[in-house]
Amino acid sequence: METPVVSIIVLTFNQLEKATKFCIESVIKNTDLRKNELIVVDNASTDNTPGFLRKLESSPGKIRVKLNQWNRGYAGGNNDGIRMARGRYIVLLNNDTLTPAGWLGPLVNALETHPNIGLAGPVTNFAGNEQRIELRGLNRQNFEKIAAGYTSRNKGIWFETHRLGFFCVAMRAELIGEIGYLDEEFGIGMFEDDDFCLRVMKERRQSPAVLEDCFVYHMGGASFKHFSHDDYYALFRKNEKYFLKKHGFNWILSDSLLAYWAKLERDFSAFREQTGRLDPNIERALVRFEDFKHLLIQSYVAERKPMDHNKTTSPLAKKYQRQIRREIFRREFISGSMNQKWNYLKAIKSSLIERKWNKV
Incomplete structure (x- = not known):
């Protein structure tokens, strides 16, 4: 049997009539299952899901089903599907998603052409990070038509992030052999996606990426x-406590704010480079953007300070704290007046003294 290009794994638990049936129908309709395979793992549903899946498995096409006898949670159920997978690429897809025509191509293309991308995810209408976009008037009936306009205008555009929502995520199959499966200690679910993203960044030195030319509807x-x-x-x-124990920090709200800021900064820079001039409407935003970044860092510090158990800064915040220090040095010491230089050196001295006393 020919090796499939992509193994699409859908994990189900009840919700047959509200979600699962629509998800699987959209995958079958908009995916070439002659070249790819669909694997559905059920976590001991108590509705009509098992019967629906048995009937589905008997239909033509590369569709395989695993019916678990108990609920193995998000990580456990998906790991079952990953062990069954034969494709060069693996896509984990929630059962509360709907896929449009052409949805799989950009995910595969990103992994094939960019070796620095370890995980790839689409933009969507429902997520807790930069993957969420607001397309006016979009709903589950018209999302294909409305989202197609956005994705077609953003062909080949992607950006790095520190966290991907695993409602839909693509990876190379070999990645599992390199860093291991999803961590089943997270039980039913939550934080296993953040954990997996961090492991990809730490162990493989690769980035999770959001693709602007791929949209998946998320209920x-x-x-x-x-x-x-x-x-x-x-x-x-x-699960928050387990994540903290494992990685030494927890994500907080300010991390999400910093991630959104980074995305907006990249888009502003791209606009300026493309147009070759500074539009006054954009300039009014840019001249306040640096102060906005400083406020976000201050917000981060204020939010983190009461969390005595959580002393370690997230990788995202560390990156922007270093960036801000460099910008302050450039502005105050390199380009500043003699008075600014003197005040900068005094501030550095005070900071060093404060650190010394805090260690005592």
Whole structure:
């Protein structure tokens, strides 16, 4: 049997009529299953999902199904699918997503042409990071038509991030052999995607990337709709503590703000380079942009300070703190007046004295 190019893994748990059926139908409709394969892993659903999947498996095409006897959680269920995968590339796809025509091509192309990309994800309508875009009037009935305009205008455009939402994520199959499977210690779910992204960055020195020319519709929230408010936050806190123990820090709200700032900065710079001139409308934003960045760093420090258990700064914040120090040095000491130079040196001296006393 010919080796498939991509193994698409869909993990299911109930929600057949609200999510799963629509997701799988969209994948079958908009994916060439003669060249790729679809693997569906069910985490012991109690509705009609198992019967639907058995019928699906008997239909023509490269569709395989695994029915778990108990709920193995997000990491465990996806790991089951990964072990079954035969493709050169693997895509993990939530069952509360809808895929449009041509959705798979940009994900594969990014991994084939950019060796520095370790993970690739699409833009979407529902996410907690820079992947979320607001396209006016978009809904699950018209998303293909509206999103196609955006993705066609952004062919080949992508950017690095520190976190990808795993509602849809693509990777090379060999990556699993290099850094291991998703961490099943996270149980039912939450934080295993952040953990996996960090492992890719640390162990492979590769970046998670968001592709502007790929859109996947995300209904959102299907995985935890059966949880009560208290159970949800108990699981969140449990996995947060495990993530902290494993990596030495936790993501906070300011990390997301810094990530959005970095994305906007790249887009402003690209606009300026493309036009070759500074439009007054853009200039009014740019002249305030540096101060905005300083405020974000101050917000980060203020938010982090009460968290005595969490002394380590996230990789994202470290990067921008270094960048800000360089810019202050350039502005105040290299390009500044004699008075600015003197004040800069006094500030450095005060900072060093304060650090010394804090260590005592």
